[in-house]
Structure formats: C-alpha cells, structure tokens
Amino acid sequence: MKTNKIEELLDAMTLDEQASLLAGADFWTTVTIPRLGVPAFKVTDGPNGARGGIFKDGPKTACFPVGIGLAATWNPTLIEETGAALGVEAKLKGARVLLAPTVNLQRTVFNGRNFECHSEDPWLASEMAVAYVKGVQSQGVAATIKHFVGNESEYQRMSMSSEIPERALRELYLVPFERAVKEAGVMAVMTGYNRVDGTFMADHRRLVTEVLRDEWGFDGLVMTDWMASHDTVYSVLAGCDLEMPGPTRERGAKVVAAVQDGRLLASSVRACARRVLQLADRLGCFADPVIPAERADDLPAHRALIRRLGAEGAVLLKNEAGALPGAAGALLPLSPKAGQTVALIGRAATVPQIMGGGSANVNAFYRVAPADALRAACPGVNFSHHIGADIHRYTPVLAQPMTLDLYASADLSGPVVATQTVPNSEAQWIGTLPPGIAPDQHYSARTTLRYVADAHGEHAFSLIVAGVARATLNGEPVLDAWTGWQRGETYFTFGCDEVIHRRTMHAGEVAELVVEFSSVMPLAPGDEGPHGFAALRIGAARVLGEADIAAAVEAARNADVAIVFAGLNAEWDNEGLDRTGITLPHGQNELIARVAAANPRTVVVLQTGSPVTLPWLADVGAVLQAWYPGQECGNAIADVLLGAAEPGGRLPQTWPLRLDNSVAIGNPEVYPGVDGHVRYDEGVFIGYRHYEQRGLATQFAFGHGLSYTTFVFEGLTLDRSTLQPGDTLTATLTVRNTGPRAGSEVVQLYVHDEASSLARPPQELKAFAKVTLQPGEARRVSLSLGMRAFAAYDEARAAWIAEAGRFELRAGASSADLRQRAGVTLAADWVERVAG
Template structure:
C-alpha cells in the first residue's frame, strides 16, 4: 500500500516562491512540479465528449462521444455513469489525470453557442446527468472538473460580461447542478467561468467560491480558472481560486510573491491554495506514479460500441406519422439521401470540446451496409456552413522566427486541411508571440459558378489569388467572434469560376498584432463554390425518382460553437426551402436533424417523420442508421423545449436580458426558463420538454403515493407501473413533476423532480419507484435565506413529457419545512 503524502510537511519545506509556483500552470495542460521535493506535475485534458490530450487540433486520435445535450437526451443516468467511466479510460490514454468536464450551465436561452455542450434547460435533469457523469469518471481515478461556475449561459462578450442573477434563480436553477455534484458525487475540481456575476469575475468571487461552494456545500477540492480567465492577483487567492490556467503565469508568480511580501495578501492564503493543488495530485495518484506517459491513440472496441449505443439511445423521434419509421426498405428500391450531412458526418460541436476522432461514420455508408441491394443516391442540395468550407487538401506552412518574414525559414509544418491551430502545437523553438508564416495553396474549380474565398486568423493575415491581393485580414485587423474571440471575423472574396479553372492562393500570417492573443494562434483558409437553385433542383429531381427521400439537415460545429452565439433558430441558407420542395416531390420524406439546440421547422406538416440525432460522436452514421432501420429503438427525450416561435423564447426582445447592455446581462425572467417559462405564459410549443416518441406504445398506470400527508423532513415515494403495450422492444421515461397548488412565492406551474427510464419487451410491465425529499417541494426564500417548503397541498404529476401528464395524485405537507443555508 502506498504511504499517504504528508502534505503539511511538504508545505513546511517549501519556500514562498515554490508554494506560489504551484498556483499556476506550467504550460497549457500541466501543473508545475517541484522536483527537489518530489512534487509531481499533473496533466489535464479537455472534455466533455472525449479526452483530446495536449494538441488542440490533429494530435493523436481519440474516441469522440456524443455531446452533452445528446447525453442528457438519453435520460439514463446509469448509461451516463458508464460513459463517464469510459472517458476516464480515455483520459488515462492521453496521460491526463483530470478531465475538464462536465459542462452543466443551463440552456437559459435558445441562442447560447454552447447549448450543445450543456445538458438541459432543467436543473434537476442537468444535475442527475452531472452526478452520474462525475461518479463514473472518478471511479477510474480521474478527477472530474465541473464547469463553468457559474452563470455562463451565453457566449456574447464572454470574457467580460456580468450575469446579474437574482438570488432565488441563482439558487434554484443555476447553482443546483454544481451543488449536487459537490454533495452527492464529491466532484474533485471546479472550473470558474469567464463571466462576472453581479459585477465580480468568477475567479475573484469570494461569496460564491468560498462562502457558497466551500463553506456552505463543503467542497474540499481544487478550484481552477478557465483558460485565460484570471484577472486579479490578490482577489482570486482570497476568493479561494487555487490554480490559474494555463501557464506560464500571467497574474501570479512574482506578482503573488510581491503581494505577500508587501502585506497585501497573507501567506496562509497562498498556503491554502497550494495545499489543495498538492491534495489533488495525491487524490489522482500522481505522487505514487509521477510519470506522465506519452499519449496513445488506442481505438477500443468497447468504446465504439458504447458510443453507438449512446447515439441511438439519445436520438429523439420528434414525429412519426403512419409509422413512417423504421424504414422497411427492400432490395431494388431507391433512396435519395439529401444534404451534406449524409456523407459528411456531423459528430460534435466546436470549441474546446472538439477532438480528433478516431474515425467518423457517415450515414450514407452505414445505410448502404445495413441495406444491401438498395440503391442510395446522394445530392447535397443546399449549403449549411457558417464559414466558407475548408479546402480538403494538406496545407504546408513555412515559418520565420520573427513577425516580418526576415531571414531563413526555420521550420515547416503540415496540416491535413486548410486550418491550422497553434494551441500548444507550434514547432519547437518558435516564440508564440513572435513568428510569421506563409503557405501556397492550389484550388481547382469543379463546376461553374460563384465561388467564395476566405481568411480567418488570430493574427495579421492576407492572401493573393493568382498574384492579385484580394483577402485582407491585415490592415486594421481586430478581434471578432472566432477562435474563442481571439480571431478576426471572416474576410471574404467572391469570384465566378468555370469548371477546371485553377487559382493559386498565397497566404501570409504574422503575430504582429496588439495583445498577442495570449500566444494562442490559428489560421483558416476557405474556398468553395456557393450552392444555388441548380443544386436544389437536382436534389428535388433525385427525390422525385426515389421510393424514399431522407433529408439530412441542421447545423454543424461552426454554428454550435464556443465563443459565439447563434443568430437565431432557423435553419441556415436554403435548407428549409430544400426540405419543403423535396417533401412536395416525394411524400415519403424523412428528415434527420442534427443540431445542439432547437430549430424552427416551417415544413413540419409536410413530412411524416422527423428524427433529431444531435451530434452523436464518431459512430454518427451507424447510430443514425440503426434507428432509421429499426435495428435500435430511438430512446431519446428532449432536454430542452422547442418553441413554436422564437418570439416566445426567454429574453426575446429585451436586449438587457439578452444579449446584454453595457456589459451586463440581466436574468429578469427569474425562475421562469425553459418549460417553466412557456407554461407560465400559456405558450403553445413545437415540442415540449421531455418529448420523444417510440416505435412501440407504452402505458403508465397505477400511480400511488406511500402517504397522503407529509411531516417536515419526510420523504415521499411514488410508484407507477409501466407497460409496453406495443409490438416492439423500447424504452419509456417516467417523468415526475411537482405542482404547488397555492404558494406565497411565485412558482412555476410544475417542476421536474424525478424520473426513471425503463426498457421493456413487448407485453412486459414494471413498477417504478421515485423518491422525493423536502427539497423537491421547496423554493428558495431570499428573506429567510433558506429553502422553504410551505405547508399545503402539492400535486404529483406523472407522465411522458411536461405536456403529456397521464396521472395525478395529491399530498399535503402538514407544516412548513425550512432549511437555512449554511453561513
């Protein structure tokens, strides 16, 4: 047995400089070691849908799991715990002992660019997913890092915006997933958000980090900043933020030593933070095994199978008139596959959750393998991109060791496509704040038409086309919404080309930009023909000649992306027109949607079946084919309400509530987000929270409560019987909502407080038990600074979505229950 580490003795043996050195990263992904005392370095890795490792783009491949909203759509905590354990194995393969996951911010609005990465609009569903994920991950000895604490519900002005959240919704909604991860799952790390809350940056927020997280909830783990989210040398340490990331330090180091020596910061505060860094290293086993191994790209069959299962179990069957699905295809039939995503699998969102997947299963290839003898034809139909598509050719870049292209070329690097991201992957010997680079690319037009050429960069960039300077991201360069807001907005040039025309692009990049982007640099070169009427017509013609048409529509990692929000919830480009015209040409049209948040569906009445597949990870095509063909049942339920109109959504029309005014975004809707908002206002919605159809039919009967009167402190148990009354195996999600029939505080019409997923064979029945403690009946009373369940009658509602309540029973709370928050 390994001897426990005497952390206090280590701290006693350290100089102030050594203690301070522990409080910032050594580099992008590791902590600082102290070799003379045997203090190891700990490596962290981005999640939450895969362990990427130390190279941001094109490093060793890894398993890509479904995104956060797709995991939550399973409504299956046991399966999510299994997923967490698999991700722990993946983290170890990358030499990491800390995974930066899960993301549990709520889907407050429909605009947030990271809604795909979050679990749900509902705090209970989000917290159940978080607890399962953390438990599974930490069972492998890898620490989870729940993020982003707290109020990080949009990407607009994300590095500075203040989320001004009243105390009641802060407690009831936004803090709940963090609270339960701490209290129930014993999460080991917490990451603070970029944002401010009520004017104070989260890394400096003493009330929330020390008073709430540590003192009230009892969190004894490590708090780290998000990357480049550290602002105040002294305030962050006093707030209890232990680790500034990434390294090398910008705000700690010598500044922190000076603050202690000048008497602005007590040495004990530094020691407390250093203690927690050492404690993390011990908990994850780094003292016992200090070696950080080389990254491995093992492609594990068990993880492939799990990802494929997750994809099907999270897929939500939104509509299925006349049992259009599953498909009953026969040899000799023709199926028209329409849309880019049929052949270019959309497996994940963009930003820090992005990984270099082992492979990407495409729906067309998977359907061809599953349906021998069926003729599948493909037509792209319409564009779906946000930025001009990359050129699918290698890009070789030459480097100079200055920002002026002076002297000899000192290094060369090749990217598999025309995007290169220097996030810890710059060639050795180059200064990330002082280099220049040049590449030459050759583009050949495949068809006649208007073409787009583009540049995006985190530094100065410019390009010539056949010697003509046409792309200028150099003169007057300024930061925009790309590359985590360190990149400029896309610069475009259009020209008409004939088939076979050749264009030579010479592209130059320089770091000579004010601020230096924290040494985080990237270059993106786009070139593509713009699609138009002829492409839609070709798709419609193929659909008209086919027995079945399947349209793959939606978004991609450019729209669902860290660093920038969505402009709305309509499908981009001409996708809505494409679907409507294909459906008019072929009544047997199925639509497969992929997005990380709701969409408007103006053509919904014209198609018999719609499947929401999210971004389901590397087995994307196989999982979608399994559901379409009936090899697997669609097991998903919506974790987020889909509104009928964007005008009905939370914060619409009030800039102060979204996106914010003068650096502040006001959470003026109080506790009314998601289905709470729509139900309180009587909105009709497109698809309600918890909605999802099946290939079979279920009955929920026999709701019974174990008591009719509750005394303060009691637990209520509800039982319900679920029966599969249809012809196929499938799963049902029993959802329990609580309605307070009369309340002093304004409360939502109902709130999800328990759920259970049940898999049943045809004719099989099972009784499900759901337990509710006092918090299930309580609201947060600001005046009392306490959780308060008010005496009176509560209705227990059980159903298959927030809008499909099948049974109701009432229970009476005999007297008030009050639980003050710890101070």
C-alpha cells in the first residue's frame, strides 16, 4: 500500500478509531475497523517456538532450543535458517508477528530468563539477533526484538529501575537492538517491564524516540510488554505505538480524553496509529485480512533442524579418560557394546527437559527422552535407570488427566456450567477462559485427584495458584492458598508462592485430594491484576532421599559406564523470578560425587539455562552441557554422546569458579536492587571482561568448548599494519584439523587496546567464524573489523572514539585460549558522534 493510501485511511478515521488502534483487541490480536477495511494481525510467543493463542495445552507446535542454546552454536547461518523455520511456525498459528528474539544480556548469573537470552557479550548476542531477525522476516513475519532495554533480571521486574551508565548502555545493552534495526531491518520492538533511570520503558521518550527512532532510523512498530502500560500520555509521547494485551487499560477513551483536554496532540495519536497501519501493510494484512485457524503441522524438515541445533549447540566442557589408573584417550564418544551395562541416573534421563519456563513455553509435538534415544541407538546394551536426586523447584505435578467442574461464580455456588479436562494437574487460563464462562466473569472450579504412594516415605502435596485455592486430603483440610493469599514469584509474579503439606505414607496407600479454586485474585490496594489470567497447579510426589541416592550409586558401581543427567528445569530457569544461587539443587552434587567414586567411567550431562558450580568436576571423565535443546532433546544428546554428531557448541557465557567471583555480588544496590533501583555500577565490565579485569580464575571461559578432534591456528596476518580513520581491517589465519575426525572449530577474534584514556576491558570479542573441517583439512579464515571494533563510547563527548595508537588482535578458541596475535596502529583518532 502506498504511503498516501495510509494517510487517506487516517484522514477517514475518527479520533476514537485512531485511538482504538493503539491497543490490542484481546490477548493476541489487534483491533479491526470494519467500515474502513482495516484488518487485525495476530502475534504469538516466542523465541523457541510459535505457541499460538492458547497458553497451555493448545494446538501442538515445534519446540526449538532455547536462546542460549542457539547462541552456543556460534553459527549465524544456522540461526538464520532457524529464524526462517520459526517464521513458518508462526504462520501455521495464524500469526504474522513473532514475539522474539530476546536479546537482553546475561549481566549476572541469577537472571531467571538467562536461558532465553543469547549471551553476556554484545557482539555474539547481536550476531545471533541479526541472523534470527533476518530469518524470521524472510517468511513475511515480523520479528519483535525484546525487551528494550535494561531488562537483565526478573527481580521486581514490573517496576525495577535499571540505573545504567550511558557508556555501558551504548557499548553493551543497546548493541543487539541497534544492529537488529540497522542491519536486519527488524519490524517491531517490545519495551521491557522495567524502568530506566526512573522512567518506565514504555514511557521513555529519550530511548524510544530519540535513540531508537531518530538516531537509528527505526521506522517500525513499538509495543509494550504484556500489561506493561502505565501512562496514557507519556507512552504516546514516547512513541510507544501499541499497548498489549487488549482490551485497553491506558489507551482508547483515555487517549481521546487526553486529546480533548489538551494533554496530547492529535498528531501524536495519528503517528502511533500510522505505524500500526504500516506494520499491517508490510505484513500483507490489507491484501489478505483473514487470520487463519491454528494448524499443528509436524514438519520433518523442522524435526531434523531441531536435532541438528541440539547437537551443534551442545558444549563439551570436559573430556578425559576418567579416573581409571593408566587410562588413555577420552571417555567420549561412547561406544557401548552389546551385553554391556550403562547406568542412566537422574530424572532428566527419562523426563526430557526441553525448554525453560514462562512465555517461551510451548506445547511441543513430542519430547524425546535421552534414555529412549540411547536405547534405540544401542540395541543389545543393558540400560538401567535410577532417579537418585531430583531437579524440581516445586513439587511435581501429577502426570494424569485432571477434570475440573466449572462454576460461573467466584464461590463454587450455582450449577456446574461445564467440565474441562487437562493433561496433568496444572490448568492455566491465560488469555483464554474455561468453557462455559463469559468474558469478565469470575469463575470457580472443583477437582478430585487420586494419588497412590509408590513407596514408603515422606510425600509432598502442594498448591500454587493465580487466584485462590484450598485442598483436603482424605477429607482433612491440609492446603490453604485461599485465606491470607499473597502474591509471590510464580506465574509471572501473579501467582502465590508454593503452599506445601508433607506426610508419611506407605507403599500403595491411597490419598484423595479435593481441590477448590476461585479466579478472584485478592490483590493489595493499587495492585492491579492482569487481564484474563488465572492458573492452578497441584503437586503430589514422594520426596527423594538417601535410599534413592544409594540405589543409583549401586547401579553405577555395577555398570560399565554411568551417565548422570543433572541440572535444573523450567521451574528454575523461568520468567518472573530470578535464581537464588548457582548450586545444583536436591543433593545432585552429592549424587554425582558418589557415582563418580563408584565408577571411574562417569559422564555428566548437564541441562541448565545458566552457569552452575561443579565441585565434582575433577572426579568425572566427561561433562556435556546440553542446555534445553527442544523436542529432539534425547536424540541430540545421544547423537553427541555416541559420536554420531560433533559437540559443536561453545559457551556464550562465562562460568564462574565460585558465586562470589561473579558480577554484581556483595552489594544489594548493584543486585538485586534496593528501593526499586538497581545500579549497574560495574559499567562495561560484565562477563569475561569482569573476570579478566580482576584477574579471577573461571570454571570455564567464555567461548570454551571441546571437540572430538583437534585444531591448530596458524599464520595470523593483517591486510595492513597501519589503519587510517574509517578503514576496515581484515585479519586472516589458517585453521587446520589435526585430529582423526571431522569437526568444527570457532575462531574468535578479540581486540585489545594497548593504551586508552578510558578504562577499557582487557579484550573484547569483535568477530568470529565457525569452520567445519575434515581430518587433515586446512582452511584460510578471514574476519573483517570496522572502526567500531576499536572504539569505546565517550560520555563526555557523546561519541564513539577509537583513539590513535596500537591495538593487538588475538585469535583463539576461547577468551582464555588465545593462539595467535598481531598488532595494528591507528594513525589518528576516529570519532563518530551520536545524533541528537
């Protein structure tokens, strides 16, 4: 549609109609104006799959690896292919806007959404962002880069103000957004829940209009995060176009009143409405206004891509012979023979951990367990399984269908208006309503569950609820999340903290659990609740103990190989709450140490979305970090363990040796924040920059990852010894596979400024390339660096400055494994002033 046609549409609209475009119609779609033929478009979460309009148990979809797992591939070409596949998945759900990627940096080890983000490093994060956005938008689907900006933790996320020095903002946190705008032409940006320097991001005119739009030239749509709109006038003036979800809270009639009262110019409303119309036009909505029904097409090509991604993002952290005296070689890849025994230990061996929690969650087509994949790949091998220790944060839900009787009242009065059956003992009504319930109507439910104890011991029963709930066990009131309900950290902070009851039960003993629920959310004065949001989670499980660890250790002792599947799950790596530490929960460290002592051939497969400490590291032969690799979880892990695929991943985030060595430790004002403010006092020194500046040893360096073969780097050369301001430098070196297998290596190029008037990190990643080589094969790799690769942001001059002098370029396989160096001299200062 030509620009003048959009202007004609705007001319034909009333102020009320223009204002109506500035908020969603419902949880996932925008507003239509039928009389003028203005169509709606549908949006969908999220970074690792297109979920569609039903938050839980909706139409199935493909589940891809999480963001940190994608970044661990260090392969932009593959990530662009992944983005294209996700664009296809979005269209299958009737959506033309994908709410992804998440590109906030991993400032600390605590962020609950660490798994969803790409990296601690702005260059790696931005390379992934550019590739992802290009891929998504190649399918005619808008990518929505988020969360703009300074949303690096989940603690008090709806109100926390990030106090970020301008230099750190420019050099670190804005970089992925800037490159996505300038290099990928991203069509949409989502503002964060947080404030920056005291102003909510949806209202932040300096960052949204002056930086994003005016300075970078962004001409797309800016939307709020869900329920993150706070001020009618300020958000419109800031250039935030679309409030989500609908129906509106701060737009609509409030916008019209603000114009009529003289607090807003009609031209400001028109500008926001224009950008909504422009996005609809770019997405082809005017030409094809129909939002199709959601489809669940299980595409073979996407299955294969997800499996490849899981292996290419898996990071081999350690690979030695194990603790066998005199043993040679490396423990991985495994090649178990028929008749041998492999002990599989850990809940994640049989319950695949495929994704993190929160808005990134999808209803996957399937979940391949590592135990099943290994058995299928190794006929004749004897596999045993013992849980040993648990990984959960909350009492596990019952893996049995739950039927709820629903009432069109808040107190279970009146007749049952409908029943609803869900696959397990968790029900979510987020953006949807139960059957038989009208919009804006409170409702309640009752369900009865039968629990049979699997063994003698302590058993736990629990409730988590967004709304209120209570439960009886065999007629005895045992759980109360009704009276005295308080908002906690669950369900995006709209649910209460877990309420638990424990009791000893004998094997085979039956418990009848009757649970009553109401959607009424008793919020504190001024604490406005969310639209269309309620949830009920019922947990029931035996509490694991010493006998479970002992059984796993005995199985390991009698096995030829022991594989421990350890880590976290989507309850720890979850939107809405940060982690409290980096220690594996539930005695997993003790379990691994004792298994390793019983069997020197012990492999540990870790699944986490963020770093953890590994006190047993010296005692195990091999450690593989598999992240949350999507629906092909077990197949991808088995491929790497058995050598059918190369462990292609490299760490996108440094793993500290100890928690107290990590960034933002020791001062609550720096993390998690005090009185609604968190100070980024470390400035540009996050991630490997922090550890190197302070001379701190790490458990695993940024960029670390082993291969099943070996590589050498040779002959780093530069195409010039002296740079003039504005030049591009090309660095070239040879990479050679000196081992027995084909494999991949990531060439990482770091820049060190030998003398600077600004305090600079010892080195910064500025380019990288992934190469795959056959045994004995060598290849020349060239990497180009523009002026920004040598520059720092000078707040006093409001400019990027590369100061004249000498720079050292360092090529290596990680930030700590530097193998080639070369120097270049910048002849004179290069200055790029910031507009505005």
